[in-house]
Amino acid sequence: KQEVTQIPAALSVPEGENLVLNCSFTDSAIYNLQWFRQDPGKGLTSLLLIQSSQREQTSGRLNASLDKSSGRSTLYIAASQPGDSATYLCAVNGGNKLVFGAGTILRVKS
């Protein structure tokens, strides 16, 4: 059974810092891995999707890497801003469903 773990559970940083969120998964047989953002009381917004054959994806200040063999992914956020405050969820695609981690709650202080 696929299990996804995210570290840290919560993170508070001053504005402008670069930061790294970590995701690990137990079964490397995945189609892809996705990072989502969730704002309080809202649905999920897809940030980056990395196919299993890829090593990384970039979108603006966000960069996500994938090491499928070791079961790890990282989300790097450059020059953090207060608007980045949200919960970040990692999800692995096993074919019929996404399996999510519990998320990292990020607070960026101005």
Added chain:
Amino acid sequence: GAGVSQTPSNKVTEKGKYVELRCDPISGHTALYWYRQSLGQGPEFLIYFQGTGAADDSGLPNDRFFAVRPEGSVSTLKIQRTERGDSAVYLCASSPGGLSAGDTQYFGPGTRLTVL
């Protein structure tokens, strides 16, 4: 264009009652998914439809939960004899094909269910 919509946005019911939650996927998306998110947790898979049929219902917790998608578009999640432990946010997502095709999922805003 229009995204995934869910109604109602909030539902409060009493223990033992029956509830229906509705999902309108993005037009043309053949795959539809239901997830349940408890406080402080990530979403957990409930059921996946490809067209009108349930391709994977392995996440439904027990036989009080049932979902349909009779015409391959709108889906309804039905919960009988609700229990307090059913309180959660129920999320719906759709994708153009299926996850095995590498498609991304587009999520609705969710229905917050509270069972008193």
